Each structure stands twice: as C-alpha cells, then as structure tokens.
Amino acid sequence: MVPKKTLKLVKSLQLKKYRQQEKLFLVEGVKSITELLISSFRIRTLVGTSVFIDQHKSLISKRLPESAIYQAKESDISSVSSFKNNNAGVAVVEMPALRALPITLLGYALVLDNIRDPGNLGTIIRIADWYGISTVICSPETTDEFHPKVISASMGSFLRVSVYRANLTTYLQKVKLPVYGTLVSQGTSVHELNFAPQGLILLGNESEGISEPVKEYITDAVHIPQFGTAESLNVSIAAAVICDNMKRNTTKNVG
Amino acid sequence: MVPKKTLKLVKSLQLKKYRQQEKLFLVEGVKSITELLISSFRIRTLVGTSVFIDQHKSLISKRLPESAIYQAKESDISSVSSFKNNNAGVAVVEMPALRALPITLLGYALVLDNIRDPGNLGTIIRIADWYGISTVICSPETTDEFHPKVISASMGSFLRVSVYRANLTTYLQKVKLPVYGTLVSQGTSVHELNFAPQGLILLGNESEGISEPVKEYITDAVHIPQFGTAESLNVSIAAAVICDNMKRNTTKNVG
Numbered sequence: 001m002v003p004k005k006t007l008k009l010v011k012s013l014q015l016k017k018y019r020q021q022e023k024l025f026l027v028e029g030v031k032s033i034t035e036l037l038i039s040s041f042r043i044r045t046l047v048g049t050s051v052f053i054d055q056h057k058s059l060i061s062k063r064l065p066e067s068a069i070y071q072a073k074e075s076d077i078s079s080v081s082s083f084k085n086n087n088a089g090v091a092v093v094e095m096p097a098l099r100a101l102p103i104t105l106l107g108y109a110l111v112l113d114n115i116r117d118p119g120n121l122g123t124i125i126r127i128a129d130w131y132g133i134s135t136v137i138c139s140p141e142t143t144d145e146f147h148p149k150v151i152s153a154s155m156g157s158f159l160r161v162s163v164y165r166a167n168l169t170t171y172l173q174k175v176k177l178p179v180y181g182t183l184v185s186q187g188t189s190v191h192e193l194n195f196a197p198q199g200l201i202l203l204g205n206e207s208e209g210i211s212e213p214v215k216e217y218i219t220d221a222v223h224i225p226q227f228g229t230a231e232s233l234n235v236s237i238a239a240a241v242i243c244d245n246m247k248r249n250t251t252k253n254v255g
Numbered sequence: 256m257v258p259k260k261t262l263k264l265v266k267s268l269q270l271k272k273y274r275q276q277e278k279l280f281l282v283e284g285v286k287s288i289t290e291l292l293i294s295s296f297r298i299r300t301l302v303g304t305s306v307f308i309d310q311h312k313s314l315i316s317k318r319l320p321e322s323a324i325y326q327a328k329e330s331d332i333s334s335v336s337s338f339k340n341n342n343a344g345v346a347v348v349e350m351p352a353l354r355a356l357p358i359t360l361l362g363y364a365l366v367l368d369n370i371r372d373p374g375n376l377g378t379i380i381r382i383a384d385w386y387g388i389s390t391v392i393c394s395p396e397t398t399d400e401f402h403p404k405v406i407s408a409s410m411g412s413f414l415r416v417s418v419y420r421a422n423l424t425t426y427l428q429k430v431k432l433p434v435y436g437t438l439v440s441q442g443t444s445v446h447e448l449n450f451a452p453q454g455l456i457l458l459g460n461e462s463e464g465i466s467e468p469v470k471e472y473i474t475d476a477v478h479i480p481q482f483g484t485a486e487s488l489n490v491s492i493a494a495a496v497i498c499d500n501m502k503r504n505t506t507k508n509v510g
Contacts, residue, residue, distance in 0.1 A: 119374075123489055132482035157485050191503045227387035227502055230412050234378055237495045240488070244496045245503075247482055248446045 002047055002070040010047065010080040010090050016144045023095045025146035028081050030088040035156035037063055041093050047072050047080075048089030082148035095146065101164050102135055103175055105198050108246060109135035111179075113168055113214050114205040115142045115235060122153025123236040124203070129157035131243040137164045137171065137200075139214075172217035175200065179219045180246075181210055182238055184231075187221025190245040197250060201242055206235055257302055257325040265302065265335040265345050271399045278350045280401035283336050285343040290411035292318055296348050302327050302335075303344030337403035350401060356419050357390055358430055360453050363501060364390035366434075368423055368469050369460040370397045370490060377408025378491040379458070384412035386498040392419045392426065392455075394469075427472035430455065434474045435501075436465055437493055439486075442476025445500040452505060456497055461490055 012018040013026045024044060027036045030052065036043065037059045046053075046060060047070045053060060060069060078086045102109070110128055115121050121143050128136055136145075143150065145163040154161075172179060178199040181187070202218065204210030210218070224233060224241050233241070267273040268281045279299060282291045285307065291298065292314045301308075301315060302325045308315060315324060333341045357364070365383055370376050376398050383391055393400065400418040409416075427434060433454040436442070457473065459465030465473070479488060479496050488496070 123492065126485050127488065127492060129483045129485035130479075130481055130488055132484075134483075155485065155487070160484055224385075224499070225502070226385055227506070228384045228389075229387075229415055230381050230384035230410065232410070233382065233385055233495070234491075236489075237378065237382060237492065240492045240496055241499045244479070244499065247480070248500075251482070 002072045002076065006045060006047065006070060007076070007080050009045075010092060013092065014082055014148060016147070019095075019144070019146050024092050025095060025151065026082070026148050027091040027093050027151055028083055028086055028089070028148060029152060032151060032156050033089055033091050034059075035159055036091055036093065039159040041096065041159060043091050043093055044068065045092040046070070046089060047077060047091075049074055049077065049087060052088045082152070099162065099164070101137070101166050101171060105135065105177065105200075107198060108133050108243075109137055109200050110239065110243075111137045111168060111172075111200050111202045112142050113139045113202065113210050114208070115203070116206055118143050118147040118149035119153045120206065120234070120236045121145060121147075122150040122155075122158075124239045125150070125154040125161045125163065126157040127236065127240045127243055128161045129154075131247050133243065134160065135162055135164070137166055137168075139168045140165060168214045169217065172200075172214070179217050180222050180242070181215065181218030181220070182242060183209065183218075183221050183223055185223050185226065187223055189225045190222050190242055191225055193220070193222055193245070193249065195246045195249045199246075201239070201246065203235055203239055257327045257331065261300060261302065261325060262331070262335050264300075265347060268347065269337055269403060271402070274350075274399070274401050279347050280350060280406065281337070281403050282346040282348050282406055283338055283341055283344070283403060284407060287406060287411050288344055288346050289314075290414055291346055291348065294414040296351065296414060298346050298348055299323065300347040301325070301344060302332060302346075304329055304332065304342060307343040337407070354417065354419070356392070356421050356426060360390065360432065360455075362453060363388050363498075364392055364455050365494065365498075366392045366423060366427070366455045366457045367397050368394050368457065368465050369463070370458070371461055373398050373402040373404035374408045375461065375489070375491045376400060376402075377405040377410075377413075379494045380405070380409040380416045380418070381412040382491065382495045382498055383416045384409075386502050388498065389415065390417055390419070392421055392423075394423045395420060423469045424472065427455075427469070434472050435477050435497070436470065436473030436475070437497060438464065438476050438478055440478050440481065442478055444480045445477050445497055446480055448475070448477055448500070448504065450501045450504045454501075456494070456501065458490055458494055
C-alpha cells in the first residue's frame with residue numbers, strides 16, 4: 001500500500017508552486033525512469049507497478065532503500081500521474097543544486113527567450129542532447145524545465161542537458177560570444193553561414209519571436225531558407241534545423 | 256443564436272466516425288480560419304465571435320451566405336471546439352474530393368508509415384509546406400489528417416499540402432523513384448548524401464520506426480548524424496532535418 005501522503009505529494013508536484021516549495025519534481029514512464037535509475041540524480045521515492053519494479057529490481061534496490069519503494073496498481077499510479085495511462089511508475093526526484101551560469105563555453109549553448117509550451121521546451125532539450133549541446137539558458141518567463149511535460153518530451157535528455165535561468169539581456173551583455181539570433185527571412189541563411197567554433201543560438205517565443213530588448217544582442221541574424229508557402233516553423237523544428245546546420249558546418253567528420 | 260443542431264454537428268466532428276460519415280471537418284482559431292477564407296476549400300458553416308466576424312466581414316460574406324454564418328459567445332464556441340479557449344470561431348468544411356495517387360512527381364513527397372500522433376502529422380504537413388513539398392502519402396494506419404489537432408498543428412498548411420492514403424508496399428512497388436528511408440545510425444548521413452532531383456522521403460512510426468514490409472522498398476537508407484547521447488529524435492524533427500538537407504543539397508540558390 002502506498003501511503004496517502006506519498007500519493008498526495010506526487011499529485012501536488014504536477015504544480016510548479018509545490019515543485020518549487022519542495023525542490024522536487026516527477027519523472028514518469030518506463031523510458032525516463034529507467035534512464036533516471038542509471039543517472040546521478042537523487043531519487044526520493046518510487047511508486048511503480050509490480051511488473052516494473054520486478055523488471056528493474058537490481059537497479060532500483062541499488063538506488064533506493066526498501067522503505068522508499070512502493071508497489072501500486074496501474075490505475076492508482078495513473079490517477080496521480082500526468083500520463084493518462086501510466087503502466088510503469090512515477091519517481092519523485094530532487095532538483096539538482098543550482099550551478100553558476102557558464103560565461104565561457106566549449107561549444108554551443110541554446111538561449112531561449114520566453115518559450116511557453118512545455119512540449120517545445122522538452123523537445124528542444126532532446127535536440128540539444130542529440131547534437132551534443134549540454135547547456136540551455138532560459139529567460140525567466142520560459143516555461144518551468146521541471147514541468148512533467150518537459151521531462152516527458154525530453155525523453156531522458158533532461159538528465160544530460162543542464163538548464164539554467166537568467167535575465168537574458170544581463171547575460172548576453174557579459175558573454176563574449178557570437179549570438180546567432182533566429183529570425184524569419186532576415187540575416188544570413190543557415191545554409192550559407194560559417195558558424196564560429198563557439199557561440200549561442202538564440203530562439204524566441206512561439207508567436208512573438210525574440211523580444212525587442214534581447215534582439216539588441218544578436219551579433220549574427222540567421223534564418224532558415226523557405227522554399228514553400230508556410231509562414232513559419234515551430235520553434236523546436238527551427239532549433240533542430242539550426243543545430244543541424246551548425247554541426248554540419250563546424251564538424252569535419254560526421255558519423 | 257446558433258441552432259442546437261449546428262452546435263451538435265460541430266461537436267460530433269471532433270470524432271473521426273462522424274467526419275467520415277459527413278465528409279466534413281473542422282477548422283478552428285484565428286490563423287487557420289483566416290487562411291481558410293482565402294483558400295478554395297468549400298466552407299459549409301461558420302460559427303464565430305462577433306469580434307471575429309466583424310473583423311473579417313467582407314471576406315466572410317464573399318464565402319458564405321448570411322444563413323450559414325452564426326454569431327456565438329466565446330464560451331459556447333469553446334464548448335464545442337477542440338481548443339480549450341477558442342476566441343475566434345469554428346468552421347465546418349467539406350473534405351476535398353479524393354484525387355488519384357501521384358505516381359510521378361516534380362520534386363519530393365513525404366511518405367509516412369504509421370504516424371500516430373496528430374501533433375506530429377500536423378507539424379510534418381507544416382514542414383512539407385515550408386520546404387515546398389506539396390504531397391504527403393500516409394499509410395492507412397497513420398492518424399486521420401482531418402483530426403482537429405492535425406489541422407491546428409499544420410497552421411494553415413493543410414490548405415496547400417495534399418494528403419493521400421495508400422497501402423505503402425503497393426504504392427512503393429509502382430513508383431520508380433529513389434526511396435530515402437530514415438533509420439537510426441544506418442545508411443548514409445544526410446550531411447554527405449547526394450539527393451536525386453526527385454524522390455520519396457520515408458518516415459516511420461514514433462516508437463517502432465519503419466515497418467519491416469515497407470523497409471524492403473528503401474533504395475537509400477539515410478540517417479541524421481548524432482553528436483550527443485540522445486537515443487533518437489522526434490519524427491517531425493527528423494522530417495525537418497532531412498527536408499532541410501535535401502533542399503540544401505538539391506537547390507543552388509537559396510533565399
């Protein structure tokens with residue numbers, strides 16, 4: 001039996017208010033939890049189906065004391081999960097300690113100005129991870145990176161990509177790196193641009209784009225060439241196309 | 256006042272069963288409806304807020320008789336809409352007549368093997384439109400292209416991209432075109448591939464990839480080079496990166 005207190009805690013962590021208060025967040029579903037179990041993140045509690053717990057017994061018992069593991073029915077898990085049907089489990093995880101914002105970078109970082117959709121943020125974190133970019137810097141208004149939909153859309157990549165929060169104008173003033181600002185049909189085409197070895201890729205809000213004060217810090221305006229009649233691309237799609245062109249351009253040997 | 260019958264019809268068209276029965280589908284929200292109004296699609300009924308109808312009066316009256324236009328409160332529209340908050344309106348639109356499947360192509364087409372998520376299908380239609388690809392061919396199991404979430408994620412691109420349904424093995428047997436099959440870390444990197452002037456880009460299911468019988472028809476296996484540790488990319492992200500590389504490779508002058 002799962003204590004009511006535990007189920008109540010899980011349910012409360014769907015909301016940002018309680019995540020911030022408790023400094024805890026949720027990891028849900030088979031793929032994310034199995035990746036979590038082999039990460040260095042601190043797991044507080046795991047509520048799982050008997051099948052899931054049996055299948056990952058040795059890994060789970062290495063990471064959690066017996067008293068922090070609860071078996072529950074699929075329907076009970078689903079009732080506190082953000083998934084409609086959660087047939088694996090929910091883990092309660094400690095937020096990592098805040099790290100200092102990186103001013104120098106080995107390669108690239110993504111800078112997000114007011115990305116509002118959790119699905120987009122999670123997908124962007126997954127894209128960063130695919131392209132070997134380990135740093136994502138979010139404006140204060142960008143959606144919470146611990147939102148269950150961000151965690152789930154990142155498909156485990158939240159474990160490998162560090163997300164920071166910063167006032168973007170203050171941050172961009174400090175860093176001495178090229179800032180590639182993604183605009184629609186302005187600046188250089190990403191098919192023609194020579195990307196520097198280090199830099200920042202700046203992406204804007206889903207409907208408004210990059211905000212005016214942040215635009216001031218763009219050193220290189222870039223766009224994705226358009227061949228048809230769609231007015232724009234989704235911001236996560238744009239992130240992928242730009243990262244792909246940057247990697248294609250800055251890497252000699254591709255796998 | 257909107258007749259109850261009309262509101263009932265709108266609500267029923269959220270479901271595939273009724274869309275197929277009535278050969279009608281829904282277009283919702285400001286952006287999609289304004290694009291619809293300047294398209295050649297046949298609009299049966301429009302239920303809109305007074306603000307929306309006033310703002311687009313001349314366009315609306317050109318497309319619909321007075322008797323097919325209904326003013327309604329935002330809350331009434333939202334109650335039959337797939338949007339949580341719909342502050343513009345809902346249009347009931349006739350499905351276009353079925354066209355014969357294209358066997359020859361001027362450029363490229365996307366071929367989708369069992370894409371299940373409506374958001375992904377809509378985003379892929381928008382990507383096709385951005386890259387000037389006007390043909391998308393779906394396996395019978397692929398999610399309904401008239402699903403409200405497909406229409407909404409396509410951001411108006413459903414008006415310009417033709418979606419066909421076909422048994423993919425039968426279709427691929429007939430066409431004499433290169434079939435670029437997207438696989439994970441198999442075949443040639445899209446950064447290195449020389450794309451033919453015409454061809455098909457084949458994308459597989461979100462979790463299973465391209466099905467075994469369809470795989471047989473791949474003439475050129477391709478992959479997106481991976482630089483980090485994410486296991487995979489979302490299918491719509493993969494579609495965008497491949498289309499971008501194809502266009503970059505087959506076009507001399509990019510804008």
